[in-house]
Amino acid sequence: MIAPDLKPSRIDWITLALYYFLVIVGLLCVYASVFKETNPNIWDTSQNYGRQLIWIAISSFLGLMILLIDEKFFFAFAYPIYTISVLLLIAVLLAGTTVKGSSSWIEIGSFRMQPAEFAKFGTALALARFLSGYNVDFEKDKKIQWISAAIILAPMTIILFQNETGSTLVFTSFIFVLYREGLPGWILFAGFMLIVLSILALLIQPLYIIIALVVLASLFLYFVRRTNQLIAITVGAIVLAGLMVSSIDYVFENVMQAHQRTRINVLLGKEVDIKGAGYNVQQSKIAIGSGGFWGKGFLQGTQNKFRFVPEQSTDFIFCTVGEEFGFMGSVLFVTVYIYLLYRLLMMAERQRHKFNRIYGYSVVSILFFHFLINVGMTLGIMPVIGIPLPFISYGGSALLSFTILLFIFIRLDANRVNELRNFS
């Protein structure tokens, strides 16, 4: 199983460097976010940062192991890994430990892990394996589409029952993978419009939205070559959108409970409820906003280390970046992160093997979704969904699972030259 022909030169060192850059930034931010002058020892394993250091070491070791494994292993064991991760999810649902209202943890001694994290790359592997099969045409074959959906929805549903909204939503990121593999663009667009309309429905009177939609549709039909089919589709879309907008409004006003309404209102900026539902986001914005252009300097922040920001070393870790390194540091950070995503995207595209490509896309999609929600949440423009910022947030199982996710792809990518040789 050990890959005898892995040559270091085939590893994408830039990705590896970006990984370590982010992990180190993460460690420094975890350190800064709970820093106490009385206890400045970064090696102190009784503190978050000391433990994170150990996790980095374990992750590095695990990463090295993955790089040494024969790449065929992942193809061969994709389904077993997927099956095991789904079984673990079921097991945890039945006998898991409840932490902060979600029963998604397995506890072994003092060690805690979240199978949902591992289900991500399990699903990625299974999806890649399934779609890369011989004669599989996702674009045309309805059956293939349904099975693909099932592969994604199975773990997603179990996680939803564990009360882990964040992890559940992460699985929606596979839509990008499916899009790459042939899902029509309009579904992506429709999904996007659905979200926009939902938000608008809560902000504006549904009647105005419907009027606006009718006006837009009329203009659209006026300027394009009208066919009966197009008119029918447009009218149908308007009717559907109108129904949706009205029902969202209805659900919001009549079905949701007061605290849920408050939460949504806060998110939409309609209500500022300091110390209530909006407290976390407000404090997060204060921490980032007070960083200014150049930041307060490493360890010089006050909002994070004095605990005004909730979950300041896990979900709200980006606040420390914003507070201590300012606008310049934040822009650098966002740029590096997007660059990593770009690089992974390019790496996925250069794969000759469909399995590698689909897996690569899964990695990019999952990381992007985490970045999108997590950073957006701290900036107050995304809902407060508790998912970590990959490589940065404190937490062993998160770091481990993201490391595995990424390193499997680095391993797969390292064999692309072999594939070329094989194919030629």
Add this chain to the structure above:
Amino acid sequence: MNSSSKPKILLIIFIGVALVYISRLFYLQVVDSSYVFYAQNNVLQEQTIYPARGLIYDRNGELLVYNDAIYDLSVIPDQIKNLDTIEFCKVLNISKEEFIATFARLKRQKGYSRWKPIVFQRQITIPTYAAFQEKLFDFQGFFVEVRTDRKYKHSNAAHVMGYIGEVTEKDIDKSDGYYRMGDFIGISGVERIYEKDLGGIKGTRYVLVDSKNRTQGRYKNGEFDTAAIAGKDIHLSINQELQALGEALLQNKTGSVVAIEPRTGEVLALVSSPSYDPNLMVGRERGNRYMELLKDPSKPLFNRPISAPYPPGSIFKIIVGLMGQQEKVLSPNTTYGCNHGYLFVGCHPHGSPLALRGAIAVSCNAYFCQVYRSIVNNPKYKHVEDAYTEFYKHAYSFGMGHALGIDLFGEGAGVLKPATYFDKIYGRHRWQALTTISMGIGQGELGITPLQMANATAAIANRGYFYTPHIVKKINHRANPNPKYTTKNWTTIDTSYFSVMIDGMHDVIENGTARIAKIPGIEVCGKTGTAQNPHGKDHSIFFAFAPKTNPKIAIAVVVENSGFGATWAAPIASLMMEQYLTGKHDTRKALLERMLNGNLNHRNDSARFKTK
């Protein structure tokens, strides 16, 4: 859409998100500066450093008032965790209902916040404090704040020192925000008048706190902190021993003693009886005790010596004699006969006729009625109003009819009517000396506070001038800087006219009406008086100074409802002067015993002084 455009679309989405987030970061971190302010608001806590209140000493440097630590139990409601209410109530010795009621009350208080410290119970006792400290860990959210309150070494001079208490909302408004709810401020006496000196200046310390309000360090190494400036110490002009003796002598009596050093105007003793122990006006029970004292029918809170006006009686004859000489209607050789009085003003039997000095010694009513008549009916003036106005001016120049300006709160003006007052009653030019003849012997439309009496005595002792009486001798170990207290106030009487009056006053002690006030080895000058009291027995009045040459002390004593001046007021004044001049007051044991034990309050309860 072909496959090669799909990664591009994804890349565009990535870059789009990056741009949106960077714009948002730009807005939060660069455009909107309010977050810097909010962040400061989060972590910066302004802490007040309370300065030590200035100490109060007597004129000889004996400590009278000092500061004592008190313990306030405060709470940050948000930080209360797993509170064992029953145990908590047990330690504090309150019932559960009180506990609930207190919380309900705090919540209604202005500016209440779950995240801010608020006083749960003021001034817990030291045993409670000790018991509480042991359990502090069990009562998370609660903590004890140490402040200082006043303590009094002696139970004397309550009216002089006054007391402090918590500021009212009016005080806060007036102070332009300097005072905060719960701060102490001087409410009466020296504590009030010298609040600015005694109070010091509060300091401010900026500390960083975390979200649980725990201190995390100083803000910018204390760059913006200001130190508290301690209050200034004050030396009163009061002589503690003299004051204590005065209060002892007036115990079980209603009255006043004011003693002044004529040379400086410094008040040596200011006794108001009945009084109260200033230590009552300290601590948690201050409010209740205040209400009790306020309701007490004997009016212990009333500062008699500076605010109660009495008809001066015979002691006013000295002033009338001085006026007569100044108006050139009287000379030391002027004689008047007395046949048991003058018109409807009676007189006691004595030799007749008498010259001025003799008339003082026997306190002849007829003589001074004649003098008064010759002043007010002085043909030098066209109208009686003009002549009376001269009389008014002279009396005014001795400090009568207006507040002298002592550094105490609530000084009264006394009663001295201008000519227009009589015009209103009788009509213009429709009255003359005989209409107001009783004023010649200190009765009628006259009211003088014991402070004004003592001040007039000092003016006589000084032969024509006085310094405005004052209670504070030194502030911060330097002389009272108020120029009012170092300016000579000249009376309208020439110095030369005083000799005969002073000789007469000496005769009063040596062989006149107040022989009881004689102090062996000291030449005392004095005058008795009896103020008619329409509500009951007359008030006993005496004023005196000693020694005759180079006077060291001028004193006025009023004992209400006690009859003639010689029976109570004169001996008390004599004992006090002896104490001040010789340091001893027990050479005349029988007299001292009689004065100390004299109880005038058990009788005549209905005839106590009534304020108008």
